[in-house]
Amino acid sequence: MQTDIDPRSLIGRKAFDRAGTKIGTIDEVYLDDATGVPEWAAVRTGLFSRDAFVPLEPSEIVDGALRVPFERALIKDAPDFGVGRHLSPEQELQLYHHYGLHVGPAARTTPDRDFGEVAGAEET
Numbered sequence: 001m002q003t004d005i006d007p008r009s010l011i012g013r014k015a016f017d018r019a020g021t022k023i024g025t026i027d028e029v030y031l032d033d034a035t036g037v038p039e040w041a042a043v044r045t046g047l048f049s050r051d052a053f054v055p056l057e058p059s060e061i062v063d064g065a066l067r068v069p070f071e072r073a074l075i076k077d078a079p080d081f082g083v084g085r086h087l088s089p090e091q092e093l094q095l096y097h098h099y100g101l102h103v104g105p106a107a108r109t110t111p112d113r114d115f116g117e118v119a120g121a122e123e124t
Helices: 072-076 089-099 105-109
Strands: 014-018 022-031 038-044 049-055 058-064 066-067
Touching: 022 049, 022 072, 049 058, 049 072
Parallel strands: 014 066
Antiparallel strands: 014 022, 022 038, 038 049, 058 066
């Protein structure tokens, strides 16, 4: 995904799976604490459903919407960690494994760090 886009500008955008089927709307964007790069998006999958975490890499912005290169069923089956707080390293690893993505060395070598800072959230 483009790294020069403001992660807060993703909030409210529609998200689609690889077939072009609507997944939902982006509620929150999570940044990697070590790099500040947007890493995960929480997508509201329906009016009464939960948010599903989707990886922003290798996703891309196409015509103002997020195109996630995975099937809708896989996205909806992603681990549910709730939103509005940091993802633990273990939760982040579960998401990487769920999507079959390579885990970067920073995630493997810094188990005591909090990952997934919410974009725009103030530190407490």
